Amino acid sequence: TINAGDYIYYTDWMWTSFVVFSVSQSTMLAVGAIYYMLFTGVPGTATYYATIMTIYTWVAKGAWFALGYPYDFVVVPVWIPSAMLLDLSYWATRRNKHAAILIGGTMVGLSLPLFNMVNLLLVRDPLEVAFKYPRPTLPAYMTPIEPQVGKFYNSPVALGSGAGAVLTVPMAALGAKLNTWTYR
Numbered sequence: 001t002i003n004a005g006d007y008i009y010y011t012d013w014m015w016t017s018f019v020v021f022s023v024s025q026s027t028m029l030a031v032g033a034i035y036y037m038l039f040t041g042v043p044g045t046a047t048y049y050a051t052i053m054t055i056y057t058w059v060a061k062g063a064w065f066a067l068g069y070p071y072d073f074v075v076v077p078v079w080i081p082s083a084m085l086l087d088l089s090y091w092a093t094r095r096n097k098h099a100a101i102l103i104g105g106t107m108v109g110l111s112l113p114l115f116n117m118v119n120l121l122l123v124r125d126p127l128e129v130a131f132k133y134p135r136p137t138l139p140a141y142m143t144p145i146e147p148q149v150g151k152f153y154n155s156p157v158a159l160g161s162g163a164g165a166v167l168t169v170p171m172a173a174l175g176a177k178l179n180t181w182t183y184r
Contacts, residue, residue: 015156022113022160025077027171029053030108033083034100034175043091046104050083070132072123078115082108086172097176105172109164117157 032053033046054076061074086104093099 018113018116018156019160019163021077022116022156023109023163023167025079025116026082026109026112026164026168029079029082029112030086030105030168030172031175031178033086033108034104034172035178037087037090037100038097038176038179041095043087043095046083046086046090047080050079053079075120075123078112078119081115082112085111101172101176102169105169106165108172109166109168110161113157113160113164 029050033049036049037043037045039045057074057076061071061076064073065071085107086100089104089107090096090100093103
């Protein structure tokens with residue numbers, strides 16, 4: 001998560017990296033947020049959890065900035081609105097755990113890539129920043145092969161949302177299951 005914004009520097013693989021980071025962040029949010037929300041039984045706990053994660057990332061961003069990197073070097077992921085949707089699904093279904101998993105998990109997976117992309121539209125031009133702060137040259141065996149042009153119809157948000165919606169539900173179920181190991 002600390003380097004969640006780093007994909008803007010992978011100029012060849014930028015959108016592929018966006019999809020991978022979107023899926024990883026939405027599944028990570030789903031596990032932790034639903035765990036704490038069902039542990040307390042209070043709608044709003046998921047948003048509280050996402051706020052804490054956001055603050056942690058601000059601290060990491062501040063550390064990079066203190067080292068002399070540009071402000072846009074790390075883009076803080078937008079977790080809070082997706083967590084609010086998870087809270088809303090739990091609250092609107094009168095604290096139905098299964099609805100929180102299915103509906104809330106799907107909404108987290110669908111919404112997080114969208115919110116992240118809106119956030120990215122507000123930062124400085126990634127290519128300009130990338131050329132101003134070049135990364136170390138990779139050795140030949142690690143140099144990525146050029147991706148196919150037009151792959152996934154050039155829609156990283158749609159691909160991230162689709163993959164996120166599918167994978168976030170089982171992760172939400174895992175987060176819920178972590179509360180019930182004692183089978184009370």
